[in-house]
Amino acid sequence: MTKSIGDIRYRPMVASDVGPVPEDCHGSREALLGRIEDLGGAAMLAFDGEQHVAQLQFRRYDPMCRSAKGIWQPDYWGDFGEHAPKLPEASVNVFCYHVGQLSAGEERSPDYQGRGIGLALLDHFLDWAASREFAGVVYSDTSRSISTLSSNRESKDSLPSIRVSNPTPEHSALRPALGPNAR
Template sequence: MDPSLMDTLTYRPMILADLDTVPVGCHGARDAIVKRIGDLGAAAILAFDGEKHVAQLQFRRYQRTLRSPDGLWDPLYWGDFGLHAPSLPYDTLSVFCYHVGQLEDSEARDASYQGRGIGLALLDYFLQWASDGGYSAAIAKCTPSARSIMSFMGGQPSEAYVERGFALTESWVDSQLRDVIQEKKLVPEGVDLDDAARVGCCVKLFD
């Protein structure tokens, strides 16, 4: 992959015309995607290397009472803040998962696209798009900062959000994530697992 990749990647919102041409895993049923695009104007921010889809950042309308039926193993996890969920305006967007290095509709990822700043570029594009679209706020669940955990989860740490004007409003230990970190040995032995499994709620209000 060309080292100047970041200068040549293109980004755009995911619209109805993309449904049969880009990966849609984690978005839910097709009719739900169609409804979401009709409601919000898009369902994700897409990244392309030439004409090849290489990444996307998914988002949905924020719902304070949203709960994941299977915790970490369901895409709704990203919008589930449990008792930490703040009251925010109706026109608030909730950042969901980042799929960096996704070339096809599967769990496979091309590692050559990872660690290059593509996820942050997707986030920057999303924030500008949301601001230009008149949305009031954005909310995101931040991951632990360890690269191994970030990559496994498909998210960003609090630092990425705070640098972009978000406030870290709450943080807590995700017990399910803690078990997964231990089982998959995602951090070196001796690392405090509670610290390693700390996630949080980040909120940005647009001017």
């Protein structure tokens, strides 16, 4: 039997969320608070009542953002290297998302997966980015699903590629890039 989900609410992560909301993959708390101060948010959050159920994380796009330990170091997830596009300063980089995350850690509730929450996070984020007049949105993409990529990190196929979009109300072109786990 599938659990019925109440109304899911979406909003940006603000400073008062640091602590009560899971911070996995955000990096240091100092960096997280710095992104909130800089951009007005560090993630688009999803709540079922008072329960955190998902988030899509972002930071200001910085083509020089490099990870000493490679793209899989959680502090970065945006290490584009020499393939980094030249974008306006007012661009943001989506670097991670979690659907079904009720608390810190790797565990995910299947009750929140397959319901369109990942797509809604992206739509709300892109609307928010457009309302704040960001020049564009960039995110790394892979040629294979994250589950395949996770078990084959050293493969040539695991190199990131880049997709760029202007944050407009027409977001459907970005949806396939989030993959099957975002639905």
